[in-house]
Structures are given as C-alpha cells and as structure tokens.
Amino acid sequence: MWAFSNKIAVAGIGYSALSRRPQRPLMSLAVEACDAALADAGLTRKDVNGLVTSPAMPRYGGARGTIDGIDVVTPWALSERLGTHRHLAWTGSTNAMVTQGFQEAAMAIASGVCDTVIVYRALHVPQGSYVNYESKYAAAGDQFMAPYGFSVPPSWAGTVARRYFELYGYSRADFARYIADNRANTLKNPNGFWDKPLTRQDYLDARMIADPMSILDCDIPVDGCAALLLTSTERARDLRCKPALLTGFSAGTHPAPAGLPMTLDDIWIGCEQVAQRLWQSSGVRPEEIDTAQVYDGFAPFVYLWLEGLGIVPRGEGLAFLRDGHGSLTGKLPVNTGGGALGEGRLHGMTQLAESVIQVTDRGGERQVPGARRAVATISNGLTKSTAFIFSRDE
Amino acid sequence: MESTQAPAATALRPLPLADEVSAPFWAAARQGRLDIQRCTACRHWIHAPALACPACGSEELAFEPVSGRGTLYSWTVLHHSPGPGFADMLPLIVGIVELAEQPHLLLCANLLQVEPSALRLGMPVRVCFEWLDSDHAVPQFVPAGDA
Ligand SMILES: [Zn+2]
Numbered sequence: 001m002w003a004f005s006n007k008i009a010v011a012g013i014g015y016s017a018l019s020r021r022p023q024r025p026l027m028s029l030a031v032e033a034c035d036a037a038l039a040d041a042g043l044t045r046k047d048v049n050g051l052v053t054s055p056a057m058p059r060y061g062g063a064r065g066t067i068d069g070i071d072v073v074t075p076w077a078l079s080e081r082l083g084t085h086r087h088l089a090w091t092g093s094t095n096a097m098v099t100q101g102f103q104e105a106a107m108a109i110a111s112g113v114c115d116t117v118i119v120y121r122a123l124h125v126p127q128g129s130y131v132n133y134e135s136k137y138a139a140a141g142d143q144f145m146a147p148y149g150f151s152v153p154p155s156w157a158g159t160v161a162r163r164y165f166e167l168y169g170y171s172r173a174d175f176a177r178y179i180a181d182n183r184a185n186t187l188k189n190p191n192g193f194w195d196k197p198l199t200r201q202d203y204l205d206a207r208m209i210a211d212p213m214s215i216l217d218c219d220i221p222v223d224g225c226a227a228l229l230l231t232s233t234e235r236a237r238d239l240r241c242k243p244a245l246l247t248g249f250s251a252g253t254h255p256a257p258a259g260l261p262m263t264l265d266d267i268w269i270g271c272e273q274v275a276q277r278l279w280q281s282s283g284v285r286p287e288e289i290d291t292a293q294v295y296d297g298f299a300p301f302v303y304l305w306l307e308g309l310g311i312v313p314r315g316e317g318l319a320f321l322r323d324g325h326g327s328l329t330g331k332l333p334v335n336t337g338g339g340a341l342g343e344g345r346l347h348g349m350t351q352l353a354e355s356v357i358q359v360t361d362r363g364g365e366r367q368v369p370g371a372r373r374a375v376a377t378i379s380n381g382l383t384k385s386t387a388f389i390f391s392r393d394e
Numbered sequence: 395m396e397s398t399q400a401p402a403a404t405a406l407r408p409l410p411l412a413d414e415v416s417a418p419f420w421a422a423a424r425q426g427r428l429d430i431q432r433c434t435a436c437r438h439w440i441h442a443p444a445l446a447c448p449a450c451g452s453e454e455l456a457f458e459p460v461s462g463r464g465t466l467y468s469w470t471v472l473h474h475s476p477g478p479g480f481a482d483m484l485p486l487i488v489g490i491v492e493l494a495e496q497p498h499l500l501l502c503a504n505l506l507q508v509e510p511s512a513l514r515l516g517m518p519v520r521v522c523f524e525w526l527d528s529d530h531a532v533p534q535f536v537p538a539g540d541a
Contacts, residue, residue, distance in 0.1 A: 138408035143416060144442045146408040147532050148504050149476040150488045158470030159490055166468075166515040210488075211471040211510070257500050259442030260490065264468065265498065 002248060002281055004110040006391060009243035010356045011236040012041030012229030015191045018222045018344050020125070026223065027069035030078055030122040033225035037118055041229045042240030045082050050108055050117030051075040052092030052101035054347070057124070073122040073225070089114050096384040099348040103249050103386065105230050115231055121349045122225035144259040154218050155210035156261040157298035162212055163264040164300065168315045172212055176200035178321040178334075179216055179299065179341070185328060186338025188366040191353075193220055193344045217299040222344030226353055233393070244356035245391045247373070248282025250274050252385035262380055267301075270381030271308020278309075278375070282389040286310045289389075290371040291358050292332055293351035295378045296339040302326075305377045306334070309387075328366060336366045348378030348386070355390040405478030409530045415443045418457040423531045428521045429457040430493065439496045460495050462521035463538060467492040467500055471510045479526075485510055491519055491535050507536045 014036025016029035038044060055074040057066060068077045075091035090113050092104045098121040105117040138146035145151055165171060183198035198216070206214035236243035254270035256262045279285060286309055294305035303317030311332060312320045320326060326334035337354040340346065355374035357363050363371075372392045379385035412420040422429035431440040433447035434454040446453050472486040480486055489505040492498065505519065518538035523531045 136406070136409060137411040139411040139413065141442065142408070143410035143412070145502055146477075147410050147526065147530075148488055148502055149407070149472060149480045149483075149486050150502050151408075152472070152476045155470045155472060155476070155488060159468040159488070162470060163468035163515065208471075208473055211473070213470070257498065258440070258444055258448075260500055260502060263490070263500065 004106070005247050005282060006245040007233050008106045008109050008230060008246045009233040009236040009393070010228050010246070010352075010390070011231050011239045011241060011243050012037040012039075012043070013353050013356060014038070014040055014227040014229070015353075016225045018191060018193055018224035020220075020222060022223050025070050026073050026122050026124045026225070027077070027081060029223065030073040030120060030225045031081060033122070033227040034078070034082060034118050034120055037227040037229040040241055041231075043116065043229070045084055046087065047116050048082070048084050048118055049087060049089040050091070050105060050114035051079055051084065051088060051120070052105050052117060053120050053122065054095050054098040054101055055093050057126075071124050071126065073120075078120070090117075097347055097379060097386065099352065099378040099386040099388075100251060100384070102228070102230075102352060102388075103251065106246055106249070109230060109232055115235065117230045118227050119230060120225055120227040121347050123221075123345060123347065124223050125221040141259065145261070152210060153261075154213040154298065157217070157300055158210035158213040160262055160264045160267060160304070161300040164304075164318070165212060168318070170318050172204060172214070174318050174322040175299065176203045177324060178302070178326060179203045181324070181327045182335055182338055182341055185336055185366055186342030188364065189337040189342060192338050192342045193222060194338075194342060213298065216341070219297045219340035219345040222346075224344065224346070226346050226349035228349070228352060228356070237393070242360040243393050244359045245393055247284060247389040247391045248278055249386065249388045250277030250281055252379070252381055253383055254381070255383050262382060264304075267304050267381045268308060268314060270383075270385060271305055271377075272310075274377065274381055274385050274387045275309045278387040278389060284373060284389050289332065289373050289375045291336055291355075291368045291374045292326075292334045293336070293339070293354045293374060293376040294334060295348060295351060295380070296335060296341050297345065297347070298380075299341060301380050302334065302339075304381065308381055309375065309377070328368070333368045336363060336368060348376075351376040351378055352388065355388065359390050359392040405481075407479035407526055408477065409526055410532065415445060419443055420530070422457065422459070423523060423533055426523050426531070428460050428462045428533050430460045430495070430499070431455050432458045439493070439499045441493075441499060441501055460493055464491040464493040464501075464519055464535070466490075466505070466513060466515060466517045466519055468515070469505065469513055487513070489519070489535060501533070503533055503535050505536070506534050512537070
C-alpha cells in the first residue's frame with residue numbers, strides 16, 4: 001500500500017455545458033469547467049499551482065491541423081487564459097489519457113511540488129465524419145487494418161464483443177436491461193447528455209455500427225470539459241465540500257498483439273493486471289467496493305472490467321448485468337450517473353467524477369446510500385488504462 | 395490495335411504502405427504467398443512484423459511461408475462503408491484469424507465468399523489474395539470448407 005494513501009483528495013468538481021456542436025470555442029468551455037471546480041471547492045484561480053490534461057484530439061486528421069483553444073486546450077494556453085501562468089508551479093500534458101495526468105497530479109501534491117491542481121479534459125468534435133480515412137496509404141500499424149476497413153474504433157470493440165458472445169452464448173438482448181437502466185441513471189444526473197428514457201426494445205432496434213456494436217453501445221461525442229480539483233486531504237477538510245479520498249490507483253501495461261488494437265483475451269489479461277495493482281496500491285479488496293464506475297466508451301468494456309476486477313469470474317459479467325445486479329438498487333451499482341454513454345465522451349473524467357460524487361453523498365436521486373468506497377476504471381484494460389479507489393472521509 | 399482504356403475512377407481502399415519492417419510481408423503477398431515473420435533464435439512466429447521478438451527479445455528475425463490455414467478468432471460486420479472503396483463489399487466482414495502455426499498468432503483480414511450468418515467461432519479458413527491496384531495485393535480469407 002502506498003505511503004500517501006488517503007492523503008490526497010478531490011475537493012471540487014466542475015463541468016462545462018456538454019453538447020453537440022456548440023457555438024462557443026473549446027477554451028471557453030475549459031475555463032467554465034475550471035472555474036466551476038474552483039467555486040465548488042471555495043477556491044479561486046490564484047490558489048491553483050498545477051494544471052494537467054491530455055491535450056489530444058480523440059482522433060483527427062486532415063489539412064487544417066490542430067488549433068489550441070478550438071480543437072484542443074493545452075495547459076499552457078489555459079494557464080495564460082486563466083491568468084495563472086505567473087504563479088503556476090507545474091503543468092502536465094504528456095500522457096496518453098487524462099487519467100494518467102490525474103495520477104501525476106496526486107504525485108505532484110504528495111511530493112510537495114504543488115498543493116492545488118486542476119485536472120481537466122476538454123474535448124472538441126470536429127465537423128464531418130469522426131474517422132475519415134482520407135489518405136491514399138495506410139502506414140505503420142494501420143497498414144494491417146485500414147486496407148480491410150478495420151479503422152473505425154467501434155469495429156474493434158465489435159470483435160471483442162462478438163468473441164465474448166460466441167464463447168458464452170450471449171446476445172445483445174442480454175445487455176438491453178443494463179443499457180436501459182443506464183439511461184435511467186443518466187436522467188438522474190444533471191450533467192447527463194440525454195433527456196429521454198430508453199427502453200430495452202430501443203436498444204435492440206438501434207442502428208448498427210459494427211455488429212454487434214450499435215450506436216447505443218458507443219459514448220456520444222460531445223464538446224465540453226470536466227475538471228477535478230485535487231489537494232491534500234488535510235487542506236481539503238477546510239474547504240467547502242466534503243473531500244473524496246484517493247486511496248489507491250494503478251496503470252496498465254499489457255499491450256494488444258501487434259497489428260490489432262484489442263482482443264478479448266488481451267483485455268481480460270490487462271484488466272486483471274490493472275486490478276491486481278489497484279488492490280495492492282490501496283489495500284482494498286473487491287468485496288469492499290460499494291459502487292463501480294467502469295469505463296464505457298464502448299459498452300462491452302463494462303462487463304469485462306467487472307470480470308477483470310474480480311467481482312465476477314470471466315464470462316459472467318454480462319449475466320451479472322442482465323440479472324440487474326449492476327442497477328442502482330442491485331448488488332453493486334455500476335455507472336450510477338450513466339457513465340460516458342450518458343454524459344458523453346470525456347475520456348474517463350465521468351468515472352472519476354461520479355466516484356467522487358458517490359463517496360461524498362452528492363448523488364441526489366442516484367446516490368448509493370452510504371457508499372464508502374468507489375472503484376473507477378478507465379480505458380479497455382490494455383496499455384494506458386488506469387484504475388482508482390476513492391473512499392469516504394470518515 | 396485496340397486503344398488502352400483508362401481505368402474507371404473507382405475509389406480505392408487504403409493501400410498498405412510497406413516499411414523497413416513490413417516490406418517482406420507485402421512482397422510475399424504480391425507473389426500470392428503468406429509469409430510471417432519468425433524469430434530465428436526461439437522460432438516464435440510474430441505478426442504484425444516487429445523489430446524484436448516479443449518472446450525472447452532477439453533481433454534476428456526472418457520471414458517464412460506459413461500454411462495459410464487458420465481458424466476464425468472473431469469478427470465484426472460493417473453495414474456502412476468505413477471509407478471510400480468498400481461500398482461494393484457491404485456487408486463487410488472484418489475477421490480476426492488465428493493462424494494454424496501458433497496459438498494467438500492473429501491476423502486481420504476480410505472474410506470473402508461467406509454470409510455473416512454462416513460465420514462460427516473457430517471455423518476453418520484459408521488465405522487467398524486480392525489485388526487492390528496493380529501494385530498492392532493483400533491477404534484475405536475464405537471458408538476452408540471441410541478440409
Ligand atoms: Zn524469439
């Protein structure tokens with residue numbers, strides 16, 4: 001277990017508006033989210049001395065390039081915009097995913113480099129097709145996939161879900177309850193993107209992207225920003241909100257086989273590796289978890305994470321969800337705010353924020369009563385994946 | 395003498411761009427052969443081609459022909475074209491084939507001459523080659539039947 005377990009805390013959450021095709025530039029949304037996180041904590045811009053993000057487009061090419069403030073928001077540009085550049089001690093931005101930046105922020109506080117860090121993720125969705133393979137040639141890793149039309153990320157997840165279905169005899173119908181319940185959770189979340197309920201039949205009728213992945217198995221790309229404010233637990237106790245204590249975290253290093261983005265068998269190995277490191281770092285056991293916020297950028301990852309975390313054995317994750325055990329009133333409420341399927345694509349910030357919300361009793365209608373520990377997992381279990389345990393301050 | 399007709403302006407699928415590591419794979423494909431990289435030290439098969447053997451770390455690697463036989467590890471079916479050049483292939487089946495030579499030796503390709511409803515996990519498949527233009531051939535797979 002780490003030396004600084006429970007000594008770092010999240011003391012503020014801030015969201016910008018999340019929407020499709022807003023008129024406001026991304027920088028404006030990033031400023032809104034950071035200011036909201038500061039206000040939540042009862043702090044101001046002059047208190048911040050660390051800023052971190054992963055300032056990458058989710059996936060984008062084309063001639064126009066990437067414009068800071070419109071396509072991405074780098075921490076140096078944001079710092080200047082916030083006026084924090086004169087007193088900031090540290091910016092972090094070299095990570096593949098923002099949730100690794102969250103881990104670095106915690107280490108920056110533990111080391112004394114900073115005492116107040118904002119971790120933010122601002123995402124912009126450019127006009128046009130999300131994946132537009134417009135070049136004549138496919139190079140590097142793409143040369144073994146793009147000539148076959150295997151360049152659309154949902155199709156990668158499609159091969160994972162298909163093998164899982166075939167091995168255990170599942171079909172999409174087994175997932176319908178989870179997806180419908182997840183939408184119901186979303187409607188209880190003020191940051192939720194959707195405002196209409198969804199029936200199990202709606203899920204079965206949904207437009208297919210890459211069979212068995214439908215449009216409702218994918219998070220919706222939105223423009224917006226989420227920000228989390230980290231500080232020491234000691235200091236957080238004097239701030240406006242109840243702190244959520246960071247008990248442990250871990251990162252994954254298991255790669256997909258070369259030439260493929262992901263496979264079911266490698267995802268299992270990866271999720272189990274991340275989970276083992278997580279229990280080790282935190283001293284927490286799977287049975288001590290009260291709610292799971294597991295990555296659902298592609299929905300099949302939800303049941304694979306439940307298996308990787310050791311909550312159920314391999315092959316039983318989907319049955320667990322089918323039988324309602326992941327619902328708000330089930331054995332282990334999963335993605336209580338609707339996850340990324342419900343809030344939109346924020347690359348894991350949703351899972352972190354919802355974990356904080358649950359262990360600080362801020363869940364309103366979707367609160368898991370008395371939740372003491374939340375687990376958050378991000379990405380698909382392979383390299384660049386991360387996981388976290390947040391605990392109630394008792 | 396018949397005049398040469400200009401080829402129709404059909405959209406091409408993305409063409410594989412051979413590099414220092416992958417060139418022998420694509421050169422073999424142009425000759426209608428599936429060659430896979432193999433470690434000369436520990437005999438481990440490697441795909442996609444790599445700079446070093448993931449099993450033993452050796453940098454002594456060479457390409458060797460394989461049987462072209464394998465089984466279907468997984469697949470997905472695309473009903474909308476994932477880019478220019480695929481429109482006449484819909485529904486497009488992207489398969490992941492486990493080659494017979496080694497467990498988890500996986501290769502992505504389209505499955506041709508088969509309906510999505512006939513696909514089964516572990517079904518035997520065999521390689522064939524498709525020309526994307528006059529310079530680029532890619533391995534594809536078809537059901538191997540009872541063979
Ligand atoms: Zn070797």
